[in-house]
Structures are given as structure tokens and as C-alpha cells.
Amino acid sequence: MTRAIVIGGGVAGPVAAMALQKAGIAATVHEAHPAPAGDVGAWLGVQVNGLDALRAIDAEDVVRAAGFPSHVIEFRSWTGKVLGSLPTGHPSSGWAPGLSMRRSDLYRALHAEALRRGIDIR
Secondary structure, three states: OOEEEEEOOOOHHHHHHHHHHHOOOEEEEEOOOOOOOOOOOOEEEEOHHHHHHHHHOOOHHHHHHHOEEEOEEEEEOOOOOEEEEEEOOOHHHOOOOEEEEEHHHHHHHHHHHHHHOOOEEO
């Protein structure tokens, strides 16, 4: 069996390892920290293109469970005035909206899913 090493176990590390596993390549993720980094990081949005990518590796549901729907992204000035807004839904998702979540919640969900799938994280 072909093997790969993924350096870094943040958000992208477990996703890369799950994608490799789906392609038939066993991956080991090497991370400097022994456990999830608590509440490091801020809020973020996972939009429909990211959800499409997660769906391709059967990880969309665990990420959806970690966040909440965000139907619109607003851009505001320092005074709070709305400068513009964009809907987050797209036809490829059936117009389902993007998600908002804490980065740490996304990290924990993806890390747990990789472990559940038997991916070695060191």
C-alpha cells in the first residue's frame, strides 16, 4: 500500500489525510501539539465550495454539526455601516447557506473524524 506523511494537524492536515485515505493511500499526520489547541483562532466561515470539498471526502456532515447556517456575509465599516452583503448559498448546494463556526470547533470536528476513520495522528 502507498503511504504518505502529512505535516501539520490543523484544519487541513486531517482533511488531506482523509482525502488520501479515500484515494487508497494510508497517511500519517504529524502534529507538533499533543492534543487539539483549545480555543485558538477566531470565527470563520465555511462556504459552499468548502462544503463541496468536504462532501467529496464524506466529511460534510461532521462540519455542519459544528457550525450554524450563515445566509449572508456583510461587510461593515468601523462605524457599523453596512458596506455590502453577499448571499452564501449557491446552486451547487441547492442554495444551502454557508456555515459559521469557531475555528477550534472545526479543528476538533475534523480531528475526531480522522481518528474515527483510523487515521494515525502523531
